[in-house]
Amino acid sequence: MKLKKVGIALCLSASLLILGACNSSKGSTSNQKAVKTETVAFQKDINQKNERVWLITSSKNFGKDSKIVEAIHVENGKTELITPGKTLRELDKVSDDKVWNFLVKANQESYREERQQKIDDQKKYLAHDQGPTGLDDYTSKEELEKGIKQDQEILDVLNKTTEFKPVTVQSEVSIVTDSTGNQVNKESLIIEGSTEVYALLDTGGLEYNLESPVNTPIEILNHSYLGFDMKQATNKGYEDYAESYMMLTRKTDSIKNISFDKASEKGVKELQDND
16 A cells, blocks of 8 residues: 555655646746847838848958948838948947937038038138039139138037938839749839928939848947948949848848848839840
């Protein structure tokens, strides 16, 4: 009888351990939320009103000190473009959610400095009847004074403003597919610059041909980047002279991979290969 009781006790203990293990396992996984991953494409982000920051740098001598020549911000179906002039190294300690604000502030500072330098150069030209290279020898005194006044007005606003919101710009995405129409061979991206003088940010335009997605993470200091290899758009016959660039975004857990836009994506224009 004693052996029987011991056997029953062991079975109960084992059952309790198994139940305990099951409960413990459930408890450890219940707090873990699965991160939804998706394929990222430029126009797709706009249509789905996702937020993303794209950094454009030269491919030449690419690395931690590569300058961010342009930055694109996509959010709520809108596109913004600035030329911040910061490097990947300077951006390294900035958290993902603060990247765009950091770049906007950097753009504001550089724009302020450029405006001040332009005013100083124009005043120097007026005072000595000569100035630095770049000022037109045939510019009249009245035109220079008018330019100084306009730049000073903008500079005054810049100096009084602490928060800047870039203006929305128009983007255009087009693709070329293969003979089957199912495979995208290349994608072009055109963003029109702002013509608003009081945008208060250096907002140029751009036109690039996206050559191929980069889905192998590029490790730069404390961050990983994905994106596209691309070239600056040129006239036909001058493609060999086009400068190479990269359009990168920080890798996050939600990114499955980077891809060209599909022909079926709203807002994407499909071109013929010879267009």
